[in-house]
Structures are given as structure tokens and as C-alpha cells.
Amino acid sequence: MTKTRVPPPLGLIRPSQTSVHFQLVVVQQPIRARSCGFGEKDKRPIDPPVILQLHKETQGTLHRVSTVDNVGLFVVQCQLYSEDGKHLCDHVFHPATIHPPQQGVLSFQEPVLYRNLLGVVVSNGYQLLDIHGDPGIFFVFQDLSVRTEGRYRLKFLFIDLSAGEPLTVSTQVLNEVFSDPFTVYTPKTFPGMTDSTTLSRSFANQGIKLSIRKEKRIRKLGDSIYGDKKDDQQLQQQQQQQQQQRQTSQ
Secondary structure (H helix, E strand, C coil), rough: CCCCCCHHHHHHCCCCCCEEEEEEEEEEEECCCCCCCCCCCCCEEEEEEEEEEEEEEEECCCEEEECCCHHHHEEEEHHHHHHHHCEECEEECHHHCCCCCEECCCCCCCCCCECCECCEEECCCCEECCCCEEEEEEEEEEEEEEEECCCEEEEEEEEEEHHHCCCCCCCCCEEEEECCCEEEEEECCCCCCCCCCHHHHHHHHHHCCCCCCCCCCCCCHHHHCCCHHHHHHHHHHHHHHHHHHHHCCC
16 A cells, blocks of 8 residues: 655645754843833843854754755744743733732732733744854844843744644754843843944844944943943953854854
8 A cells, every 4th residue: 555645734845854953053142131111112122132043963063054945934932031041931920910918808819920021032044144244044033122120041942844744733843042141120220232243233234123223332320330341241252252153163
């Protein structure tokens, strides 16, 4: 009896997963953000915008993925975690709906759960040139905000939609990676936005919608109190790491 071949969902070609193992690399780390509270209009993006690059491991060697035919089917999803990476923090209770228990009084009001991580939490792949003119597959998260202050990490999950199971139209996470820890400040303690990075400027010139600050930020008197100098040092370190990662992956 001849077995019938079932095509991939939506007529997609399923790539071989036996010899290629994908790996995400965070090439631009989050540093800080201003908490946006529980309003819906005062959203403040995580700064700088987080950027990931796709690599593949073949025979124990890591290489940049420079081009693919189905880049639009490469997707990365973002989640918010605690600084130690152990607790999912995507949702938070609205403090105004949390009523302390009163003696002899039974409350039927349930606390209201809100999304703690706001914005666009999914990014498709983009074929772009890095700051050295080398092609690559990148994922850009320029519209992420956090409601409550604290120390967090972002977790990123890579999915190839073309590799779904034909019968169930299901997909699986092929790789995941955490960002470095970053700080979400209260409005009073927020030291301000960092200068736009060279990578952000490069992607903006290639058509990615990124908010670019054209003039140098004026440092406020109280910046050193809230760790602005330390954050600036972290930004310089990650730009140096971008250069080292590029040299390693060649």
C-alpha cells in the first residue's frame, strides 16, 4: 500500500531540522525604562530597543544567517521575567483592586489582572545590514513598555512557522535566550533616555521604524544618583561586545 505524502501547512516547504540548529544572539541589550503605570496612554519604551540576530550552528561552529527565502516566517516572541529568570512577570494585579481582608467581612471582589509587558511582543525577521555592511537576519523590539518598576529580564523564543507539523499545524520553539537584566524606574527616578546607538541609526536608515534622537542628550544634575553613569558604561560595553561577536562568528 502506497503512503500518501501530506504537504506542509499552507503549502510551505519544510526545511530539514537534522543538520541546522538555530541560535538567537542579543546584539543590543535593554538598559532601562520608565514605568508607564496603569494608564493606557503614557507608554514609555524600553531603551535602547532590543535587537536580536539569528545564527546557526553547523558541525559545532556558529555562523551568522545572512539570507533565507522565508524570512517572514521566522518569528520571535518576547516575555517578561524576573531578574533571576525564574518567574514570569508578564501580568500584574492592579494595586487599586487589591483589598486587604477585613475581620468578619467576606469580599467577593477579585483583583484585576493587567498585562505588565505592553506593546508589540512579536517580531518577524528582517534581512538587514549591520553597522559593518554585513547582511544578517534580525529581530527588532522597539515598542516594549513595562507598567511597574523593578529589575527584569526579557526572554525571547524563536519559532520557524514553515517547520510546523502538517497534521496539527503546530510549531515548536527552536531556540530561546534571555537578555541581560535591566531596570524599570519610577517616573521621579528615571534618569532619561540613552543616546541612540549606531546600530539603531543604521536600521532606521534601512527603513525600520525606530525613534532616533538626533541631538545629544543633556545630562541632568541628578543622573549620577540614579545610576545613569553606570547605564552609559553598560551601553558602551554592549557596543564593544557587538564587535567581538561579529569577529567570533566570522
